[in-house]
Amino acid sequence: MEVIELKINAMGNEIVLHPTLVFDHETSILIDTGIPGQLHAIKQGMVKADVPFQTLEGIILTHQDIDHIGSAPHLLEELNKSISVYAHKEDQLYIEGNVPLIKTDISRMSDQELDALPDEVRYLYNNPPSVKVNLLLEDTQELPYCGGIEVIYTPGHSPGHVSLYLKRTKTLVAGDAMVKMNGRLCGPVEQTTLDMKVAKQSLRKFLNYDIETVICYHGGVFKGSPRPYILEILSEIV
Template sequence: MKDANRVEFLELNINGFVIYPTLVWDSQSAILIDTGMPGHVEQLRKAMEKVGVSFEQLTAIIITHQDIDHMGGLPEILSNTRKELLVYAHELEKPYIEGTYPLIKTDLSRMTKEEIDALPEEMRKLYAHPPKAKVTHTLSNGQVLPFVGGIQVIETPGHTDGHVCLYLQQSKTLVAADAMYCVDGMLGGPHEPTALDIETARQSLTKLLDFEIDSVICYHGGICKENVSVQLKKLTKKTIKK
């Protein structure tokens, strides 16, 4: 008999900006998917402890892509644990997360003076000195990580080149990251203003139709459980241009 796992989406409210990292665990492993913003590690710790998991129980962290609200808390988590954690990300995202290249969407050199001046001082400082951390293992399409009943990697480029969704095989849960968003239980997306390549992002959604999905956790909007397969089919028909 398989060891049943638990899946929780953790609500982090950062000055009104609400995001939902995912925590999945069983008696052997605890995996955190995405880490929130820099400077809010204590809020994340408390959210995890509320469901009964501590930083010290973590086995691995999976970063779905390079955006600062997804990987920003990673360095602080690593510095607040006594054991060495496995850190996974797609190979295309690795050099950005490790600081070899600046994070694309917060790279000040890509912004106009007007855009930079419009940023709050705290954000300008953060963009000028973004977080970075070592990625120990890279991800590829179809790969299944041997944790909590199996975590399958689905390459879903468009939002960023190396964006991935994750399929939790035992619970039939899709961790969608930023491939989609959720509003009042309804799926939407991709989000055009934040996608590097919106057409590729739309095409990526069709890959999700190959999976039996009971629920979807979106980083922006939380969980969707109602008629997920029907919603996905409608969403792909709506967003994919024929």
């Protein structure tokens, strides 16, 4: 397992995204793909992990946001072979571009909001990435890769958000269900979460797993059990 660090500049601030590369001797699976244009950085991350690019057999998208779908189309084009693209059915139509992405749908934005967007962000919102999902994920489903990857359906941040449990390493890939801030685990970012109450309630599922490491897409790696933080977040539900 390797956590790839992808750095982006967002309105003058550096943000680091953390896709997860899961691999064994023959196969690798990438969980989330950064923003468009980060293919080279992903390939560099795979080189650092000593994982050949052509071993990539699947991409798992935890949900529909641009910074997760991002470079998936370029990865598929570069690989020049058929691989599996996984996502939950509730986010499928958005990921495939059949309907606008919920959080960056410019038709829902006011003129003032559009004017406030930098040119490159406005272009991205007008031309979001899309990719064909050929395999749908379901809650508790186990994918037969690298010791077993169990799907945990965690809606709230988006309708089809999923997290993944890597059985071999007892690692939770939380996606955006949780973030790491100042060394501690927190619930999802309220400004980008569609239903905060549902998103927090989804975290209850994590209590059923023996977790030793948590990977947050925003914040990176947390070592230890998330249980006390989850219980604290659940206690805040109104």
